[in-house]
Every structure is written in C-alpha cells, then in structure tokens.
Amino acid sequence: MPAPSNLAAAQVIGVIPARLASTRLPRKILREIAGKPMLAWVYQAASSAGVFDRLIVATDAQEVAELCHANGWECRMTSSELASGTDRVHAVAQQLSRDESRDQSNDIFVNIQGDEPLLRAEHFRALLLPFHRADVDVSTLRTRCPAEDIGNPNVVKVVVDHNGKALYFSRATIPFDRDGNAGGSIPYWKHLGLYAYRKHILDRFPGLPSSGLEAVERLEQLRLLENGIAIHVAAVEHDTIGVDTEADLETAARLLRQRERQPIAP
Secondary structure, three states, rough: OOHHHHOOOOEEEEEEEEOOOOOOOOOHHHHHEEEEEEEHHHHHHHOOOOOOOOOEEOOOHHHHHHHHHHHHOOEEEEOOOOOOOOHHHHHHHHHHHHHOOOOOOEEEEEOOOOOOOOOOOOHHHHEEEEEEEOOOEEEEEEEEOOOOHOOOOOOOOOOOOOOOEEEEOOOOOOOOOOOOOOOOOOOOOOEEEEHHHHHHHHHHHHHHOOOHHHHHHOOHHHHHEEEEOOOEEOOOOOOOOOOOOOHHHHHHHHHHHHHHHHOOOO
16 A cells, blocks of 8 residues: 555655663564564564655664664664653654755654564554544554453553544553443454654654653553544554563564464465
C-alpha cells in the first residue's frame, strides 16, 4: 500500500529508536534471534511494508551505528539523555528540519519499537491508513487481547469510542466486568506500541505539561490524551511480543522460526 494519497507533498518517515543500554535485558536490540540481530528483524518488517519514504535507526551507541552502516541502513545519533522513544523520534525530526529546506509540516513520523521482532508489514500499513483522513494526527494499534493477558498489568489495554479513537489506556483490566455477566460480548483490546504522528504533534510532545496519568500508569501516550490530543487506534489481526526477558527472546525466536518455515502473507 502506498503512502496516503493526501500526503503527496509530505514524507512518511519511520524511526526505530535503538537504545543499547536496556536494563532488564542488556544489549537486547543486538541479541541474535533466529539467526539475525533483533534490530534486523524490525528493520526488515518495516522496510517490507512499502509505506516509508525514509527509514532511520536512532541510537546513542556506536556499536548500533556500525551495524547500520554495515547493512546500508540510515542511522542518526541521538543523546543518551533522552527519556523515551518518542523523544528520540522528535530528536531525529529536529535534525531533519535543520538539514533540509523543504516544508516538513505535513510529514508523518512513525515510532517503531526496536524490541518487537514479530512486527509485520500489515502493522505499518494499518497504522498509516487512518491518515487518509485529515482529522487524524496520531495513530496507534490494537489487537484482541489473549484471555490470559486480560488481567496482566504488563499488558496494556485500550478502550475506544465508536470512531476508533482512544478513550483510555491502562495496565488495569478495562473495561471491568463488574457483574461478571458480559459473557464475552465486550471485546478486550491489547495495545500495540507503534505510533504515527503528524509533525506538528510530535513537535509539541516534549513541551506538553507532564501528565499525572502518565506518571502513575507509566504510559507516555496518556500525556496526549490528558492534553486533549486524540489518538486513533486501528485494529490488526496479529499480535506482537515486546522482548524484555530471556524468556521473551526464546519465545520470539521460536515464533520467527515457525514463520520462516510456514510463510504467512503480510
């Protein structure tokens, strides 16, 4: 699927924040999974989607930059002091603004999690599809939440309105079936942490007032909601795995090997 047609004068730019100093699983983006570094799986999925004008790895580590140069991937160095992936994407956007003379006000920047090796081309296509509408400034993704994860605080849930806009994200079980008689009639949605922003929203993000909801849930997207910025949440079929532990690494490797043996159309 090509980039949205109403963005003919703009660019769609994917940025993969690739911080090496992860705490729970050190150096995880360079760890090998099914024969490739984790970062290579993420880059491969993004590049196969056919929706990006540019795909950039944003890192604070020379070792990651060397991997990018060896593979011919565009790479930008960013400060190790940046607090979040969104801040790293914003830093890349600022670099591009300084480097280029064209009007970038309608560009879309996509924050691609560098520790999600099970991403598929379909995730990126679904993420960008809402931008056919002029009233969409931010999008993210949801998928049906596995039953075993509905009560898991490590799995973020989202509830949306009838137009697909986020009402709230939480680590808690939302919606809560108070009387226990919903009988599966209300779906539970798991949030997948890919984001796409129009540049004017990305430019605003670092300066937005800090959010109490963001602080208590440890979910940066709540800063946008608490400041009145709508988030469109597109539904996708396939789940992903964020790799944070050795067990996650093993699970991702097993699933990727299965995918390689039995290719699934993206």
